[in-house]
Amino acid sequence: MNDDIACPGCDLIVNVSALQHGHNASCPRCGHFLTRMRNNSFDRIIAFALAGLIFLALSLFYPFLSFSSSGLESIMTLPQTPGTLWHYGMPEIALVVSAFIIVIPAIVLVMILSLCVPLRQRRHTSLLAPLARGIFTLQAWAMVEVFIIGVIVALTKIAAMATVVIGFSFWAYAIFAVCFIVSVANLDRYQCWQLIEALGVKS
């Protein structure tokens, strides 16, 4: 197996064959992160992806936030967000928001599961390469952590006008966000492709 990488940040040829488990490699010239060697990372990736999907599903059905002012109360759930934006004549934002916070993260997690379960068993299937391509293309467009900060800012803005109660769904979504970030962060692009290639050669 050829262990040369050309750094994606500056094209310098770097050999990563001496990399030990648990160590990271960055480009000596421009500092671009290259790869991280980890043991048993597939167990961790699969566990967090599965937990993330469960908590995302839970967060869709319960109150996300509720708010009361002068005796009137309104409760919002997560799927109402795109619906309301659509109703106010902003279908584009409705689509963008639901894609960034629900649809793309969910697709990425499902793809991670479909990729990592066979990889963990060292099983080669023809779907491995397209799945990996999909994951590494889409993951830049998942914005779960940004949405959490957005909720906190919105709460601060509204706190002056009324009493806001944080619902179960918000906590479920926050746990999902953590699971999503951990799962994606543990999937190393270079190691993942090296393994896919090695399995393809063997089969």
Add this chain to the structure above:
Amino acid sequence: MSKAETGAGRGLATCHLCYKLAPVDLHRCPRCGTTLHLRKNDSIQRTLALLFTACLLYIPANMYPVMYTDQLGTETASTILGGVVLLINLDSIPVAAVIFMFSVMVPSGKLMAIFYLVWTAERHSRLNPRQRSIMYRITEFVGKWSMVDVFVVSILVTLVHLNGLLVIRPGIAALCFAGVVIVTMLAAESFDPRLIWDNMEDTNNDG
């Protein structure tokens, strides 16, 4: 210092998806099937085109209201900067700082940073390549964080519709701002950071 050995120098292209190093004449990555290029296609032109699009969208994103608050029949429109001022008046300085940072500083800083990177790459500058690489990585990293404001408006609009008492409606600037964020992310993606370093090799480049 000895000449740095690069992939392009050996006629090898890095697959941008799977980092496979393969001869560029193969045209397709032997591992994942993506088209191979020594450098991203028309990187400078594409980045500039997207950058100008983002700048154009940036004007209405700041001029027009991002949301309307309708309290007992009186409607107030608030722009992004107006929202920051409101938060300062409510004494939530940290949150105001966060919003100012993500909605004002980051988008405008990002546009300037990408423009600077393109300009220096185009002029074959050899100034601080490592700093410019770091600048590029920061630009890539903060890309999605400017979406915060769009999410804030989405949540407020959904949460607050107490018929007649208090209603919050989204404004057109929210759409422009989402556009700015997406187009700027695409601009950062289409810039090839390897252009920063390409001029380090040809030491006799006088013109």
